[in-house]
Amino acid sequence: VPPLYGRAALVTGGSRGIGAAVAVRLAEAGADVAVTYREGAEAAGRVAKEVESYGRRALAVRADAADPQAVAAAVDHVAAAFGRLDVLVNNAGMGLIAPLDQVLTADVERMLAVNVHAPFAASRAAARHLGVGGRIVTIGSCLADRVAFPGATLYALSKTAMVGMTKGLARELGPLGVTANVVHPGPIDTDMNPADGPGAEFQRGLTVMGRYGTPDDVAATVVHLAGPGGRYITGAAIAVDGGLAV
Numbered sequence: 001v002p003p004l005y006g007r008a009a010l011v012t013g014g015s016r017g018i019g020a021a022v023a024v025r026l027a028e029a030g031a032d033v034a035v036t037y038r039e040g041a042e043a044a045g046r047v048a049k050e051v052e053s054y055g056r057r058a059l060a061v062r063a064d065a066a067d068p069q070a071v072a073a074a075v076d077h078v079a080a081a082f083g084r085l086d087v088l089v090n091n092a093g094m095g096l097i098a099p100l101d102q103v104l105t106a107d108v109e110r111m112l113a114v115n116v117h118a119p120f121a122a123s124r125a126a127a128r129h130l131g132v133g134g135r136i137v138t139i140g141s142c143l144a145d146r147v148a149f150p151g152a153t154l155y156a157l158s159k160t161a162m163v164g165m166t167k168g169l170a171r172e173l174g175p176l177g178v179t180a181n182v183v184h185p186g187p188i189d190t191d192m193n194p195a196d197g198p199g200a201e202f203q204r205g206l207t208v209m210g211r212y213g214t215p216d217d218v219a220a221t222v223v224h225l226a227g228p229g230g231r232y233i234t235g236a237a238i239a240v241d242g243g244l245a246v
């Protein structure tokens with residue numbers, strides 16, 4: 001029997017990149033999987049088809065993370081549709097690299113809504129559905145450990161908030177049998193951070209392995225945390241960053 005057989009999972013921002021890989025690997029491990037997306041309905045539909053190819057139930061739900069209430073409503077919708085919720089993966093996120101003076105108030109508000117408020121709202125909504133064995137895994141960033149270049153103040157601020165949120169969730173939900181952890185990816189080849197982009201060589205040089213990681217590299221750790229192997233890991237921050245934070 002696959003390790004997550006009979007479990008139901010929700011991955012925010014699951015239409016592309018890391019979230020799509022996490023959704024597919026959770027299905028491979030036996031879970032029914034829902035993904036949210038903002039505008040990539042077609043891509044989300046393809047991920048849902050791939051989930052179904054493992055014989056699992058799939059759902060694709062539009063929920064813009066800039067609207068945290070919509071994300072919380074998506075959590076309730078998915079729990080009702082699957083009849084349960086066991087795993088929440090807070091993955092949807094935005095990046096912004098710009099000098100301090102060029103960061104607008106509207107940028108701050110959007111970044112805090114998408115990268116901070118939405119994961120909080122989703123976690124709070126999920127906590128009402130998760131039972132013993134429940135899991136919350138949040139995608140942070142290696143920038144929460146090491147800010148190795150200028151222009152990342154706002155993004156690092158938002159991702160470091162996930163460390164505190166995770167510890168708070170671990171403390172609050174541990175007695176209910178629910179774990180909460182944050183995974184900090186390094187440079188991962190996605191639309192957000194393509195391995196052939198202008199900053200790619202520089203980022204390779206920051207790692208000790210000298211290369212980018214893949215979405216599956218991050219997904220493997222998320223699936224481990226979501227599965228039986230994660231049962232005694234909570235409140236932890238786990239780097240999947242090729243040694244960037246070393």
Ligand code: NDP
Nearest residue numbers: 013015016017018038039040064065093188190191192193
């Ligand atoms: P991508 O840009 O490749 O994919 C982003 C995914 O999130 C898409 O499915 C997108 O949906 C969805 N999404 C984006 N904004 C919103 C929103 N407002 N509401 C709902 N869904 C949204 O990103 P990555 O896969 O690279 O990043 C995933 C996470 O990993 C993010 O939290 C990011 O900060 C983090 N991360 C990434 C790193 C990297 O090097 N790639 C490094 C460290 C952290 P749609 O298709 O609809 O736009």
